[in-house]
Amino acid sequence: MTQKFDFHVNGxxxxxxxxxxxxxxxxxxxxxxxxxxxxxxxxxxxxxCCMVLIDGQPxxxxxxxxxxxxxxTVTTVEGLGTPERPHPLQQALLDEQAGQCGYCLAGIxxxxxxxxxxxxxxxxxEIAAALDDNICRCGSHNRIIRAVQKAAAQMRAxxxx
Amino acid sequence: xxxxxxxxxxxxxxxxxxxxxxxxxxxxxxxxxxxxxxQGVLTAMAQIAAEELxxxxxxxxxxxxxTQFTPNEGYTAGSQSIQFGGVAMxxxxxxxxxxxxxxxxxxxxxxxxxxxIRDGRIYRNxxxxxxxxxxxxxxxxxxxxxTGSGPRKAVADFKTIGQSRARLDLPDKIFGAATFIHDxxxxxxxxxxxxxxxxxxxxxxxxxxxAIKRAAKGAIEFVRHGNFLAILGDDETAxxxxxxxxxxxxxxxxxxxxxxxxxxxxxxxxxxxxxxxxGAPEPADAKGxxxxxxTYTRGYVAHASISPSxxxxxFKDGHxxxxxxxxxxxxxxxxxxxxxxxxxxxxxxxHVQGSGCYGHNGADDAAADAAIIAIQxxxxxxxxxxxxxxxxxxxxxxxxMVVKVRALLDEAGKPSDWTxxxxxxxxxxxxxxxxxxxxxxxxxxxxxxxxxxxxxxSNGGGATRNAEPLYAIATKRHIHHLVTETPVRxxxxxxxxxxxxxxxxxxxxDELAERxxxxxxxxxxxxxxxxxxxxxxxxxxxxxxxxxxEPGGAGRGRGIAFARYKNRAAYxxxxxxxxxxxxxxxxHVWCATDAGLVVNPDGVINQLEGGIIQAASWVLKEQVRFxxxxxxxAVSFDWETYPVLKFSEVPEMTIELINTKDAVPxxxxxxxxxxxxxxxxxxxxxALGTRIRDLPLTRERIMATLxxx
Numbered sequence: 023m024t025q026k027f028d029f030h031v032n033g034x035x036x037x038x039x040x041x042x043x044x045x046x047x048x049x050x051x052x053x054x055x056x057x058x059x060x061x062x063x064x065x066x067x068x069x070x071c072c073m074v075l076i077d078g079q080p081x082x083x084x085x086x087x088x089x090x091x092x093x094x095t096v097t098t099v100e101g102l103g104t105p106e107r108p109h110p111l112q113q114a115l116l117d118e119q120a121g122q123c124g125y126c127l128a129g130i131x132x133x134x135x136x137x138x139x140x141x142x143x144x145x146x147x148e149i150a151a152a153l154d155d156n157i158c159r160c161g162s163h164n165r166i167i168r169a170v171q172k173a174a175a176q177m178r179a180x181x182x183x
Numbered sequence: 184x185x186x187x188x189x190x191x192x193x194x195x196x197x198x199x200x201x202x203x204x205x206x207x208x209x210x211x212x213x214x215x216x217x218x219x220x221x222q223g224v225l226t227a228m229a230q231i232a233a234e235e236l237x238x239x240x241x242x243x244x245x246x247x248x249x250t251q252f253t254p255n256e257g258y259t260a261g262s263q264s265i266q267f268g269g270v271a272m273x274x275x276x277x278x279x280x281x282x283x284x285x286x287x288x289x290x291x292x293x294x295x296x297x298x299x300i301r302d303g304r305i306y307r308n309x310x311x312x313x314x315x316x317x318x319x320x321x322x323x324x325x326x327x328x329x330t331g332s333g334p335r336k337a338v339a340d341f342k343t344i345g346q347s348r349a350r351l352d353l354p355d356k357i358f359g360a361a362t363f364i365h366d367x368x369x370x371x372x373x374x375x376x377x378x379x380x381x382x383x384x385x386x387x388x389x390x391x392x393x394a395i396k397r398a399a400k401g402a403i404e405f406v407r408h409g410n411f412l413a414i415l416g417d418d419e420t421a422x423x424x425x426x427x428x429x430x431x432x433x434x435x436x437x438x439x440x441x442x443x444x445x446x447x448x449x450x451x452x453x454x455x456x457x458x459x460x461x462g463a464p465e466p467a468d469a470k471g472x473x474x475x476x477x478t479y480t481r482g483y484v485a486h487a488s489i490s491p492s493x494x495x496x497x498f499k500d501g502h503x504x505x506x507x508x509x510x511x512x513x514x515x516x517x518x519x520x521x522x523x524x525x526x527x528x529x530x531x532x533x534h535v536q537g538s539g540c541y542g543h544n545g546a547d548d549a550a551a552d553a554a555i556i557a558i559q560x561x562x563x564x565x566x567x568x569x570x571x572x573x574x575x576x577x578x579x580x581x582x583x584m585v586v587k588v589r590a591l592l593d594e595a596g597k598p599s600d601w602t603x604x605x606x607x608x609x610x611x612x613x614x615x616x617x618x619x620x621x622x623x624x625x626x627x628x629x630x631x632x633x634x635x636x637x638x639x640x641s642n643g644g645g646a647t648r649n650a651e652p653l654y655a656i657a658t659k660r661h662i663h664h665l666v667t668e669t670p671v672r673x674x675x676x677x678x679x680x681x682x683x684x685x686x687x688x689x690x691x692x693d694e695l696a697e698r699x700x701x702x703x704x705x706x707x708x709x710x711x712x713x714x715x716x717x718x719x720x721x722x723x724x725x726x727x728x729x730x731x732x733e734p735g736g737a738g739r740g741r742g743i744a745f746a747r748y749k750n751r752a753a754y755x756x757x758x759x760x761x762x763x764x765x766x767x768x769x770x771h772v773w774c775a776t777d778a779g780l781v782v783n784p785d786g787v788i789n790q791l792e793g794g795i796i797q798a799a800s801w802v803l804k805e806q807v808r809f810x811x812x813x814x815x816x817a818v819s820f821d822w823e824t825y826p827v828l829k830f831s832e833v834p835e836m837t838i839e840l841i842n843t844k845d846a847v848p849x850x851x852x853x854x855x856x857x858x859x860x861x862x863x864x865x866x867x868x869x870a871l872g873t874r875i876r877d878l879p880l881t882r883e884r885i886m887a888t889l890x891x892x
Contacts, residue, residue, distance in 0.1 A: 042400045045420045053419055058366035059359020063489055064571040065423070068822040071489060099359035108358070115357050119349060119785055122793050123221025123539035124356030125363065125489045150830040157822060159489045160221055160539040161796030163833040165789070 027092045031055065032101030040088060047083040047091055048072045051098060059099035059128045063157070070156030073129035074098050080136035080155075099128035102135065110176045111135060114169035122160035130156045134170045142178050144170070187331030192216065192271035196254035197328035199282075202275035203232070204325060208317040209303070211236065211243045215272060216256025217264040218248035218510065219352055221539040222852055223786040224264045226351045230782050231269050234336060234343040235276035237300040238316070245351070248512045248534025258511035258615060260542070260675065261643060262752060262850025265782060269848055277333035279325065286322040287314050338780065338844050345843065347785035352536070364493045364508045364535035369564035372495075374419040376426025377552045377567060378412040379577055380625040381438045381816065383632075386410050391432040398428030406559050411625035413556050415565070426570055430814065440816025441670030441809035448480035448583040448877070451606040454666045457635055462651065462660030466600050472591040477694060479588070479687035481878040482806035484581040485825055486676055490538035491569040492545030492578070496553035498561050503530045507550035508537025514615030515547050519554055521630065522623035541797065543613050543674040545569055545578040551620035572820040577621060580807050581676030582608035582669070584646065586687035596699030597710055603650045603688060604662040608669040610645030610679040611638045618674065635667040638679060643749035649681040649857060652688050653747050654710040670809060677794070678856035681748060682801065685857025686864055686878065689744035693865045694874065702731035703743050703865065713747070715777050718841060719756040720745050722775035726837055727758035735869035738763055739770075742865025744858040753778040753849040757795070757858040759834075763870040766882045767803055767863070769834035776838070776854060779845035788838050790851050795836060798859035800828035806879050 026039045031051070038054050046065075051057045051074070063071030065084045072084040075097035083096075103109035108116070111134050121127050130153060137144055137152040144152065149170045150163075158166065189197065196202070196216070204212045213232040219225045225245045233240040246252055248259075256268050280300065287305045288295040291312055299306050305314040338345075355362040378390075387410050395414070396403060401421025406413045414429060416422045444450055495506040503525060509515050512532040520527050532550070540546060553567040569577075584607040591600035612618030617633035624630070638645035650661035696706035704724045711717050723729075723743065733741060740763065745756040754777040760770045772795050781787050804826050808818035819825040860878065867885075868874040875888050 042418075042420060044400070049420045049423075052366075056361075056368070057359070058361035058363075061363070061490065062365065062568070063491075064822060066571060066821055069489060103358070105354055105358055112357050116349065116353065119353065119789060121221075121350070121353050121356060122223070122789060123489070123536075124353060125221075125538035127356050128359050131357070147831065150833070153830040156830070157489060157827060158830075159487060159541075159797070159827060161793030161833075162789070163796060163830050164792060164836060167830070 027088050029091050029093060030095040031057070032097060038088065043089040044087045047074070047086040047088055047096070050088050051083065057098050057100050061125060061128060070129040070133065071126055073132040073156065075132055075136060078139065080133050099131050102131060109135070110173040111170065114173040114176070115166070117172065118165045118169040120165035120169040121162050126156055126158045130158070130166060137170070138174055138177060142174055142181070144174060189329055189331045190267065190271040190274050192254060192256045192268055193274050193329050199275060199279055199327055199329055200325035201252070201254045202272065203236070203279045205316045205320045209242055211238055211316070212246055213243050214246045214253040215268060216248065216254040217259045217268045218534045219536050220259060220510065222790055223350050223783065224259065226348060227265055227269065227782040227786060228272055229351060230343045230348055231272045232276050234341055235273050236280055238303040240343065240348065242303065250512050250516050250530070250532045255513040257514060258613065260510050262748065262852045262854065264850060265848045266752065266850050269782065273335055274331055274333065275329055277335045278329045278331065279333070281333035282323050282327070283316055283319055286319045287312065290314060290319070290322065338846065344782050345784070348783055350786065362536060364495070364506055364537050365490060365568060367495055367506060367535060367566070369495065369497065372564040372566050373415045373417060374422040375413050375415045375553070375556050375565050375567045376422050376570065377622065378414065378426070378429040378433050379573060380410050381435055381440070383624045383629065385435045385437045387412060388434040388436045394432040395425050395429050399425035406556055408555065408559060409625055409627040411555055411622055413552070415556065423570070440811035442811045443809055445670035446482060446807065446809045448482055448585045451583060451585055451608070451666045454668045456606065456664035456666045459663045460660060461647065461663070463658040466591070466658055469591055469600065472599065475590045475592060475695060475698065477588050477691050477876065479586045479683070479690060479876045481584050481683045481686065483583045483671065484676060484801055484805050485575060485807050485819065486541050486544040486578055487825060487827060488538045488540050488544050488574065491571050491574040492549035493537065493566070493568045494550030494553035495564060495566045496550070496557035497564040498557040501529060503554060503557065505530065505532045505550050505554050506535050507532060507546060508535060508540070509546040509550060510540065510543070511613070511615055514613065515550060518547070518614030518620055519551065522551060522620050523554060523558060542581070542676040543579050545574050547614050548577070548621040551622045555622045555626070575820045575825060576817045579612055579672045579674035582610060582673035584680065584683040586683050588687055588691040590691065590695060592695070596695065598654070598656045598695060601652055601656045601659040602662065603684065605646050605650055605680065605684070606664045606666055607646035607680060608666045608673040609635065609637045610673065610675055611636065612672055612674040635665055637665055644680065646680040648679045648749060649684040649746055651750060653713060653716055653750055655712045656710065677797065678853040681746065681853065681857045682798065682860050685744065685746045686860040689746065689858065689861030690864045690874070690876065693742070693868065704729055705731060707745060715754050715842065716745065716747060719754045719775040719777050722839060722841055723756040723758050723773050726775060726839060727773040729758060736872035738870055740866040740868070740870025742862045742867070742869055744861030744865060746857045748854040753851050753854040755854040755858050757855060757862040759859070759862040759866045761863065761866045761870065763867055763885060765886060767867060767880060769799055769832065772834050772836045772859070774836065774838045774855060776840055776851060777842045778840065778849045778851045778854070779842060780848040781840055781843040782848060784840060784843065787840060787851050791838050791855055792836060794852060794855035795859050796828060796833055798856040799834070799863065802860045802863045802878055802880055804828065804879055804881070
């Protein structure tokens with residue numbers, strides 16, 4: 023039986039009608055809404071490529087049934103910033119050239135955003151611990167950590183002005 | 184005067200329009216057979232083209248890995264893209280530039296030597312001529328062949344080469360644009376999952392279609408051809424659920440699964456093998472000399488790409504179009520010709536970026552899966568995406584290796600004779616080397632096993648890569664046992680045999696230094712004559728503030744190692760500092776590399792950082808484990824059963840490039856792996872006061888070693 027699910031994605035109300043209420047949020051974002059920034063890595067909640075914010079909390083979307091986000095707000099990498107108006111984390115990743123294949127970056131941006139929301143002065147170990155749910159296989163870790171530190175500094179400076 | 188010798192890839196693809204075209208005013212399309220694997224190669228190619236054409240980089244669009252348009256450069260592998268492909272690109276662009284200057288000279292009735300080019304516009308003695316690449320495009324025939332006579336710029340005149348430039352592909356990846364093959368959406372596309380044949384010769388016994396359909400919770404259909412079984416549908420969720428359920432609802436006959444015993448490198452000894460010997464004959468006077476012998480091993484390692492492989496295909500009006508993230512579109516097309524019985528002219532293969540692959544992973548096979556299904560469903564675009572478990576279990580593995588080193592020593596404790604004996608399955612079952620596409624094995628009349636083979640020595644060797652020490656040793660040889668009976672399909676992973684060979688020989692050098700009572704850095708320098716080798720060893724010692732005779736054995740250790748990749752490419756020396764308790768905590772890695780001419784310094788450093796971290800992950804954590812009683816025959820099938828290095832486990836790093844203005848560029852993607860493996864091995868030995876010679880250096884191995892002491 024087809025059911026309708028209403029929620030918010032990147033600030034806009036969305037609605038989707040699906041036969042299977044267990045359909046993972048990831049598949050809804052990618053295949054129903056065409057938001058390709060959130061990526062499939064394992065489908066097992068192990069790698070973090072599919073990380074999104076649900077009501078501000080970082081969650082893996084690959085096994086998150088669509089019914090569970092009804093009425094909630096979802097933020098994906100597309101909702102962070104644009105090339106014209108980048109989020110400080112996105113700008114910092116560009117500045118540090120923090121990426122190789124880049125497949126993991128969307129999920130990492132989400133985890134980092136969640137970290138900075140609760141701690142705007144994270145230490146290197148705190149950043150690393152916050153990103154341990156995200157796998158990067160190419161080895162861009164140190165650049166990514168530097169970028170998060172840089173974005174944090176910029177956001178702290180912005181908060182003071 | 185003799186005609187100039189063209190760089191290899193340009194000689195193979197001399198038609199200039201495969202390399203450069205000027206499609207519209209202000210625009211340049213540069214074609215390369217090399218593909219983006221996350222290593223930044225397309226940015227470097229754009230820099231090279233901008234330099235030799237004298238145009239702004241922003242004017243350049245890159246076309247890469249397309250059987251219809253680009254040069255055929257085989258595989259993007261072996262750290263050869265810049266060393267060979269980049270040099271070919273330079274010459275192609277220099278030839279094109281010269282042709283345009285000649286055409287301009289004709290139009291302007293002057294000598295070409297009076298003309299110069301700035302950002303595509305042509306100037307005569309510094310004054311604007313109104314001519315540019317685009318006004319002259321009609322006057323220059325780019326279907327002409329390269330001659331190699333276009334003068335290339337001198338290193339001193341470079342403006343773009345040698346500068347750190349931002350990666351062209353990163354913005355899309357950071358803003359979440361659809362850039363990966365996984366994001367391709369074709370009109371009318373169906374999703375597909377393959378029910379994998381467990382092994383060659385296994386045949387389908389039963390398919391419980393009803394149970395699979397129930398699990399799908401949505402409409403699916405089955406496509407079967409011989410023992411190739413796939414599940415298709417419009418809804419990816421239903422197809423994924425069905426694909427996962429099918430593992431339990433399809434039964435097979437003639438299943439063979441590898442055993443836990445076979446996962447260990449030592450199993451390779453005593454197996455059937457093809458033996459080859461390289462180097463000097465055994466010395467006749469070996470008897471009187473002191474002898475040292477040591478054996479090192481490594482288990483099977485997975486590529487473990489962050490994304491499972493993906494392939495798309497459509498078969499329409501007798502023409503097959505395939506989208507793939509594999510490393511060689513032309514070799515894949517040739518393999519598809521063989522597997523599907525189509526003419527090459529009826530197949531187009533186009534590269535689209537995937538996640539980092541680090542070698543021969545499931546990419547070719549996923550593309551073949553899509554092609555096999557597409558032919559069964561003419562007109563319907565098919566997207567196959569492997570499941571995570573499928574990638575881990577069915578991707579080709581980097582083979583386990585046993586490396587035995589025997590050295591004869593002189594009175595000073597220096598090696599005067601060196602034998603390195605290697606047991607390894609092949610490092611190359613790529614489609615281009617005769618390897619089969621996985622899906623083809625399940626079709627009726629499966630292709631025969633390819634004859635046992637490894638990467639030829641002329642390409643740097645497979646298991647023999649870096650088997651010979653670069654050190655000044657009077658006589659050296661290596662013995663290669665190409666093991667022909669293997670439990671799993673094996674193929675190329677970043678560095679191939681160099682990782683295990685450098686681990687063995689550089690650990691052995693440390694063992695010899697210790698025997699001789701000498702510092703490992705001094706000992707290495709005392710047997711190193713190559714000045715570029717000495718320079719990186721001295722540089723890394725300086726960077727790391729290396730102190731001879733620093734006491735170890737208290738849980739903290741330092742180790743050094745060195746290699747010149749393939750003994751003919753880039754030089755790399757590494758120092759690792761770490762702590763060992765029950766497990767290893769990496770503190771810092773220093774690296775000095777001489778890769779000759781560097782096109783994009785930040786890109787090179789990024790590649791070195793990645794190579795260091797990945798090698799550290801192999802050494803500390805990674806081994807593919809088997810269990811014939813497990814449902815899939817594998818114990819390593821996800822990120823929990825095959826863990827890799829995490830953010831909190833990554834060391835800080837200091838990297839320095841030297842000799843970057845040399846005439847010849849040398850690739851860096853694979854240069855650090857062996858030195859990192861050995862430097863960690865040496866640092867662990869320094870920290871514990873005892874040596875572990877088997878990789879990975881797991882907690883179990885460390886505990887066992889400590890208990891033995």
